Amino acid sequence: MVLWGVMGVLTARTLSVDDKGVYSSAIVLSSAIGGISSFAAATGYFVSNQKRAPGEVAANALTMAFPLALVVVGAGLAISPLVGGTDGRIVELAALSMGPAILRNTMLGVILGTNRIIHYNVAVYVPILLAFSALLLWVGVLGHRSAESALMAWCVAQYLSLIPFLPWGREWWAWLLHHRPDSRLMVSMVRFSFVASLGGAVGILTYRVDQLLVISLDSKNAAGVYSSAVAVAEGLWLFSSSISLASFARVGRGSRREAAQVTATGVRHTLMVVVIGAIAGAFLGPPLVELLFGHPYRGATEPLRILCIGTAFFAPQGLMYNYFVNQLGRPVLPLAISLLTLSLSLVGGFLLIPPFGIAGAAWATTFSYSVTAVVCVSLFCWLAETPFSELWRIRFDDVASYWDLARDVVSGRVFRRHRAESDVV
Numbered sequence: 001m002v003l004w005g006v007m008g009v010l011t012a013r014t015l016s017v018d019d020k021g022v023y024s025s026a027i028v029l030s031s032a033i034g035g036i037s038s039f040a041a042a043t044g045y046f047v048s049n050q051k052r053a054p055g056e057v058a059a060n061a062l063t064m065a066f067p068l069a070l071v072v073v074g075a076g077l078a079i080s081p082l083v084g085g086t087d088g089r090i091v092e093l094a095a096l097s098m099g100p101a102i103l104r105n106t107m108l109g110v111i112l113g114t115n116r117i118i119h120y121n122v123a124v125y126v127p128i129l130l131a132f133s134a135l136l137l138w139v140g141v142l143g144h145r146s147a148e149s150a151l152m153a154w155c156v157a158q159y160l161s162l163i164p165f166l167p168w169g170r171e172w173w174a175w176l177l178h179h180r181p182d183s184r185l186m187v188s189m190v191r192f193s194f195v196a197s198l199g200g201a202v203g204i205l206t207y208r209v210d211q212l213l214v215i216s217l218d219s220k221n222a223a224g225v226y227s228s229a230v231a232v233a234e235g236l237w238l239f240s241s242s243i244s245l246a247s248f249a250r251v252g253r254g255s256r257r258e259a260a261q262v263t264a265t266g267v268r269h270t271l272m273v274v275v276i277g278a279i280a281g282a283f284l285g286p287p288l289v290e291l292l293f294g295h296p297y298r299g300a301t302e303p304l305r306i307l308c309i310g311t312a313f314f315a316p317q318g319l320m321y322n323y324f325v326n327q328l329g330r331p332v333l334p335l336a337i338s339l340l341t342l343s344l345s346l347v348g349g350f351l352l353i354p355p356f357g358i359a360g361a362a363w364a365t366t367f368s369y370s371v372t373a374v375v376c377v378s379l380f381c382w383l384a385e386t387p388f389s390e391l392w393r394i395r396f397d398d399v400a401s402y403w404d405l406a407r408d409v410v411s412g413r414v415f416r417r418h419r420a421e422s423d424v425v
Contacts, residue, residue, distance in 0.1 A: 003128040005292075007135060008231045011150060012224075012293040014139050021223030022090065022147040025215050027154065028208040030094040030101070039065055040109035041196035042189040045326055047113030048252030055175035056182065058110045061189060062172065063181045065106040069099040086148060093151040100127075100158040107165050110172075115249035119168060127161035196331035202338035206345060206368070210361040213349040218357055226358040228293045229300035232285045233307035236277045240270040240315040244322050252326040259327040260384035267316040267391045268398055278312035303362035310366030313373040316391070320380040328383065337376050344368035 011020050039061040046052045076095020080088040104123065111120045134153035138144050144152075211230060215223035243266040251259040285308065286301035293300075317337070324333040348364025356363070381388050407413075 003125060003132060005231060005235070007128065007132045008228065009292045010132065010135055010140060012228065012297060014135075014145050015147065015150060016145075017224040017296050018220040019145075019147040019150070019224075021215055021220040021227065023150045024227040025211060025223060026090055026094045026147070026151055028211055030097045039189055039193045040105040041325060041331060042193040043106060043109030044113040044248065045109075045192060045252065045329065046185070046189065047110055048115075048249045049326055049329065051253070052185070053175070054110050054114050055171040056179070056185070057113075057189075058107060058169060058172035059176040059179070060181050060186050061106050061110070062103070063176070064186060064190070065103055069102040072102060073099040089148050090151060093148065093155050097151075097155040097158045100162050104158075104162060104165070107169065107172075111168070112245065112248050113252065117246060120245065123161075123164060123168075126164060127158055130157035130160050133157070192329075192331065195335060196325065198335050202335060202342050206338050206341045209342060209345050210349060210365045213346075213353055214358055214361050217349070217353045222299075222358050225297050225299045226303060226361060228289050228297045229304040229307055229358070229362070232289055232300075232304055233281065233311045236274050236281060236308065236311045237315055237318070239273045239277070240266070240318055243270060244318045247319070248322060248326060251322050254327075256327060256384070259323055260386050263319050263323045263380070263384070264386055264390040265398070266319045268394055270316045270319065271392060272394060272398065274312050274315045278308040281308040299358065303358045306359065306362035306366055310362070310369040313366070314369040317373060317376045320376050323380065323384065333379065337372050337379070340375060341368045341372040344371055 011023060015023060043057050043061045046057045047054050073095050076098065077092055080092035080095065082088075083091050104127070108120060108123055111123065131154050134157045135150060138153040139150050211223060211227060214226045247262050247266055250262055254262065282305045285304045286298075289300045289304060290298045321334040321337075325331045345364055345368040348367055349361055352360030352364050354360075377388070377391060380386065381391070
């Protein structure tokens with residue numbers, strides 16, 4: 001989140017507000033397509049829950065992911081001449097960046113399924129760090145200050161980010177050299193990925209549909225300002241995302257009762273931290289936005305305060321999605337919930353953005369997140385046979401665990417413990 005924030009400040013300070021709006025929207029679209037076109041959900045599920053060999057899963061998934069990446073990139077390049085001009089070049093660069101995203105996300109599922117959290121973090125942060133370095137050099141220092149130039153730097157960074165997977169995936173490449181692809185496994189992964197990808201597509205659109213609606217119903221300038229409010233508000237998801245990643249393998253491999261307990265504990269901890277963060281974000285976020293991004297972005301104040309409410313409601317849902325997909329093997333459930341969220345966001349956006357601008361987009365998003373939070377929690381409590389109080393009633397042990405965590409971090413035990421748990425998985 002720090003890297004994303006610094007990169008957002010850099011683009012806000014070097015690009016015009018209109019160009020930042022175009023750049024942010026293109027990144028949203030390319031990252032969304034790159035993510036939903038991968039086999040990440042399937043590779044993580046088959047490694048952790050179905051206990052298939054990581055090399056076997058990765059090799060078969062990449063056998064499908066490589067040609068898929070070529071098709072997606074080729075389709076984008078074919079469309080760009082039809083658009084023409086600067087917009088056509090934007091489409092071309094966005095399409096080129098989708099290929100490495102498909103491959104990287106597919107491999108990330110395997111890494112997460114084996115509980116290699118450190119490798120996962122490095123793989124996630126390297127493309128962002130490389131993108132920041134490329135933007136700093138190309139846009140900041142050398143002065144190529146346009147949305148097209150910023151996207152060019154982003155695109156180069158995405159291809160360079162695949163380099164760490166070469167040594168990490170030695171087992172995968174060896175499996176592929178000594179075995180034939182397993183057609184039955186590939187079909188199973190395609191079936192699982194189809195539903196999961198639909199859910200992921202709808203989910204990512206849900207996160208970003210407000211941004212896309214603002215740029216189409218309002219203006220590029222408004223999209224640039226709104227993207228800054230979204231960037232700060234989504235910082236509240238940092239904690240729940242960390243819990244979701246850390247518990248991914250455990251939720252997949254454990255019994256349903258154990259997985260439900262881990263999920264419920266994660267939700268309680270998320271609520272403890274996110275509610276406090278939402279209050280702090282509502283008061284401290286607006287002046288922070290203007291300080292970091294500049295005076296032209298002071299209009300992000302009102303939508304940021306509204307979005308803090310919505311993101312707080314939405315934060316625990318990723319943990320319950322993890323239970324639905326990785327434990328129950330039912331990606332259709334997040335798909336259905338995401339469709340509801342997207343529908344509410346679209347209707348709310350079309351109704352509220354024209355009269356109220358970016359504040360209307362924030363209210364539409366917050367309303368959709370609030371409604372679907374109720375649906376998601378109800379569904380989890382029913383399927384996991386878990387009382388609602390398990391999700392919100394904070395226990396003394398929950399609070400005391402932070403003291404234990406601090407001692408483990410200072411002593412170094414937390415890192416030795418994680419390494420041992422990774423070896424077991």
